[in-house]
Amino acid sequence: xxxxxxxxFPESSFALTLGLLMLAPLAIAGxxxxxxxxxxxxxxxxxxxxxxxxxxxxxxxxxxxxxAIASGTxxxxxxxxxxxxxxxxxxxxxxxxxxxxxxxxMQLAVLFELLSVALVVLIPWGSGxxxxxxxxxxxxxxxxxxxxFPLVAHWTWGGGWLGQLDxxxxxxxxxxxxxxxxxxxxxxxxxxxxxxxIAGPRKGKFPREGLSTAMPGHNVVYVLLGCLIALVGWxxxxxxxxxxxxxxxxxxLVNTAVNTLLSAAAALVATFAVTRIRFGKPDASLCANGxxxxxxxxxxxxxxxxxxxxxxxxxxxxxxxxLLVELFELALSIDDPSGAIGVHGAAGLWGLVAAGIFxxxxxxxxxQLMGVSALLGLMLPLMYFAFWIVNHIFPFRVDxxxxxxxxxxxxxxxxxxxxxxxxxxxxxx
Amino acid sequence: xxxxxxxxxxxxxxxxIAAMLLFPASVERTAFIVCGLAVEAMGLVVAVRGHMQxxxxxx
Numbered sequence: 001x002x003x004x005x006x007x008x009f010p011e012s013s014f015a016l017t018l019g020l021l022m023l024a025p026l027a028i029a030g031x032x033x034x035x036x037x038x039x040x041x042x043x044x045x046x047x048x049x050x051x052x053x054x055x056x057x058x059x060x061x062x063x064x065x066x067x068a069i070a071s072g073t074x075x076x077x078x079x080x081x082x083x084x085x086x087x088x089x090x091x092x093x094x095x096x097x098x099x100x101x102x103x104x105x106m107q108l109a110v111l112f113e114l115l116s117v118a119l120v121v122l123i124p125w126g127s128g129x130x131x132x133x134x135x136x137x138x139x140x141x142x143x144x145x146x147x148x149f150p151l152v153a154h155w156t157w158g159g160g161w162l163g164q165l166d167x168x169x170x171x172x173x174x175x176x177x178x179x180x181x182x183x184x185x186x187x188x189x190x191x192x193x194x195x196x197x198i199a200g201p202r203k204g205k206f207p208r209e210g211l212s213t214a215m216p217g218h219n220v221v222y223v224l225l226g227c228l229i230a231l232v233g234w235x236x237x238x239x240x241x242x243x244x245x246x247x248x249x250x251x252x253l254v255n256t257a258v259n260t261l262l263s264a265a266a267a268l269v270a271t272f273a274v275t276r277i278r279f280g281k282p283d284a285s286l287c288a289n290g291x292x293x294x295x296x297x298x299x300x301x302x303x304x305x306x307x308x309x310x311x312x313x314x315x316x317x318x319x320x321x322x323l324l325v326e327l328f329e330l331a332l333s334i335d336d337p338s339g340a341i342g343v344h345g346a347a348g349l350w351g352l353v354a355a356g357i358f359x360x361x362x363x364x365x366x367x368q369l370m371g372v373s374a375l376l377g378l379m380l381p382l383m384y385f386a387f388w389i390v391n392h393i394f395p396f397r398v399d400x401x402x403x404x405x406x407x408x409x410x411x412x413x414x415x416x417x418x419x420x421x422x423x424x425x426x427x428x429x
Numbered sequence: 430x431x432x433x434x435x436x437x438x439x440x441x442x443x444x445x446i447a448a449m450l451l452f453p454a455s456v457e458r459t460a461f462i463v464c465g466l467a468v469e470a471m472g473l474v475v476a477v478r479g480h481m482q483x484x485x486x487x488x
Contacts, residue, residue: 082450169449171458197431197480206484332477333484366459370445373462377442377469381435 009105013243016250017108020240024115027233028055030226031119034292035126035338037222038285042406043130044218044416050137051122057138058121058145059114068092069150070113071106072158084168086161090154105244112244113153115237116184117145123188126338128195128396130202130215131403134411136396143386144191152183152379157245162374165367172364175371176355178246178256179238179299181348186375187383189345192336194384199396201335203403212329215337216285223288234295235260242303252303259302259310260295266311267294267318274322286325289339290318293347300351301358309358316354317347349375431483434476441468 032051039047062070071092078087099110121141128137155162155175162175177183206212217223235257242248242256271290275283294314301313324342328334334341349372356368387396402410409415445465452458 084450165449169458171449171455201484333481334477363455366449366455366462369459369462369466370449373442373445373465373469376473377438377440377445377465380473381438384435 014104017240017243020236023236027230028119030230031122033222033226037219038217038338039129041218046407054121054125054137054141055118058117058141061142061145062117063096065146066150068094070153117149120149120184120188123340123344124191124195127192127336127340128199129337132396133398136394139390139394171367172361175367178241178303181300181351185296185344185348189341190380191383192340194387198391205335220284227288227291238302246303256302260298263298263310263314264294266314270315270318286322289343290321293317293321293343296347297351300355304355305358313354431476431479434472437472438469441465
């Protein structure tokens, strides 16, 4: 795929894409609300302020350094292996120099990537909720905004080696990711796993004896409202991505929107059914996770598949999400308050594979698998070791006293709900 | 053990890259990439088991 090749991009498409990108931040707002609602009340202010901090840090890091790596300007960093050209990083100007003089399509691409980097850093921030300190979150965001996201974005959207698999190896249309399932969600999910591994679980989550302690989110209304807000952003995000990265015509956008909605709806129904069967009653926070996993899956598939395929992929994502959340917590001792590893990581990877299964091109499946392989086999270890180093400079985890008091009081000196009585925590055993 | 698992994962990725270079036919290439993914999955399992072991020791 050579997305920024001189394709016809009329003014009407420019205006449409720009309008859609103005709605896309609603997805960011929705995810921030979900993360906050799924955390504890004593960390709510830190969670939401932290969302703004990590977004700001990542966006600045991307503008200064990351945009140069993500861009596909022609003079990219390339190495040759077995007679093939492997374009692994962009070599654009630092500090977004020359943005005003770039083509309309290139400017929109930069705006799309800036919004994407704001979303990708929220995912690990949600995984580390209730125990990761703000400076550490900002440091992680800086790394993701400056290096990790730009690399994957370049490979996928900037004419990098994944996008060029069609030209080099005749595999379908190259690696396709219209809505950011790889560069945003799967990358965010694997980063979340790295954060959780390094920071460890919340105090009292896995007691010495017995099962893990349930620590339900403090405000399910935030969580469910966040899901509804995220839907608007996701519709815009997927449609803008289809225009920019899949070279879709404006007439194809309705199909993308329908697929996005169908995928989310099917995922919710599946999660509702699974939790009803597993627990006797549907679980609201898991249903919210299911809804989001359907949206994440649609990020990979919505612009490529038929409505019935989107329905099926959403059903699978929704059915696997509550099972994965349970598996991670009960069997694997992974404390992920927002469920981001399953929702963004696993559902994102499933969406990419599903796009390969249902996209009607020969060899597309192999191209999608290569993308999954790069995210899992290369980015996860890289993120883990990068965060391991960061943890030695800016320790991720708050001290035990801070965790007992809550992140709000410890880090910000106040509470999100000062008029509420905070009850004794029964989970400390 | 966790680090061993994390170091095995890139080996799976390079196996997938090798599949692209060595097999021009679609079926063989896809099968070999799946093998690469299987190696990555094995590395992930080892890393997860290492994480669980550390957790149980730290409890």
